[in-house]
Amino acid sequence: SQELEQSPQSLIVQEGKNLTINCTSSKTLYGLYWYKQKYGEGLIFLMMLQKGGEEKSHEKITAKLDEKKQQSSLHITASQPSHAGIYLCGAAMEYGNKLVFGAGTILRVKS
Amino acid sequence: DTEVTQTPKHLVMGMTNKKSLKCEQHMGHRAMYWYKQKAKKPPELMFVYSYEKLSINESVPSRFSPECPNSSLLNLHLHALQPEDSALYLCASSQDISVGYEQYFGPGTRLTVT
Numbered sequence: 001s002q003e004l005e006q007s008p009q010s011l012i013v014q015e016g017k018n019l020t021i022n023c024t025s026s027k028t029l030y031g032l033y034w035y036k037q038k039y040g041e042g043l044i045f046l047m048m049l050q051k052g053g054e055e056k057s058h059e060k061i062t063a064k065l066d067e068k069k070q071q072s073s074l075h076i077t078a079s080q081p082s083h084a085g086i087y088l089c090g091a092a093m094e095y096g097n098k099l100v101f102g103a104g105t106i107l108r109v110k111s
Numbered sequence: 112d113t114e115v116t117q118t119p120k121h122l123v124m125g126m127t128n129k130k131s132l133k134c135e136q137h138m139g140h141r142a143m144y145w146y147k148q149k150a151k152k153p154p155e156l157m158f159v160y161s162y163e164k165l166s167i168n169e170s171v172p173s174r175f176s177p178e179c180p181n182s183s184l185l186n187l188h189l190h191a192l193q194p195e196d197s198a199l200y201l202c203a204s205s206q207d208i209s210v211g212y213e214q215y216f217g218p219g220t221r222l223t224v225t
Contacts, residue, residue, distance in 0.1 A: 098156060
């Protein structure tokens with residue numbers, strides 16, 4: 001969706017390296033969701049952010065939402081082959097849990 | 112348990128066929144969603160049900176007909192589809208339709224229209 005810009009489009013990292021994926025909107029986000037998808041499969045929920053400045057972590061993945069609630073980043077520390085997949089940010093930009101997704105970031109981790 | 116199940120896993124149908132996709136959740140969620148995902152594209156919302164009532168229809172063609180018989184079940188009836196309707200159809204559910212409730216997705220049904 002052009003309402004939600006996600007970058008980079010793809011990423012190849014060496015195992016053990018850190019990486020960051022960004023998600024930017026021109027509109028205020030009421031909720032920002034991060035998902036992971038393996039090709040042809042369902043989406044796995046990672047994290048949800050709602051408040052400006054909010055930061056959440058789960059295992060080696062940290063997600064942040066900026067103060068203006070227009071940009072979010074997903075940071076993976078010490079990447080592993082199990083982190084490989086497609087990362088999607090989804091945003092609720094109006095009342096109601098109607099999600100618009102970014103184009104996705106394909107992550108490959110080389111061991 | 113955050114499981115959403117979808118059947119069938121794969122479906123091949125002709126343009127004159129009628130078929131249905133099924134989605135089920137037992138998490139007590141009151142909002143359920145259908146998304147369509149074309150190859151190498153992000154999911155796009157089709158329909159949203161809240162408390163078993165259709166809340167959002169994203170201008171989806173009438174050859175797609177959703178149904179929510181009860182709070183745990185969501186169907187998508189398909190009739191006279193076109194080859195361009197071939198896609199991964201994803202079902203999701205959340206506790207409520209309001210923002211702030213995470214949506215849990217099923218594994219999807221891979222639909223091929225011949």
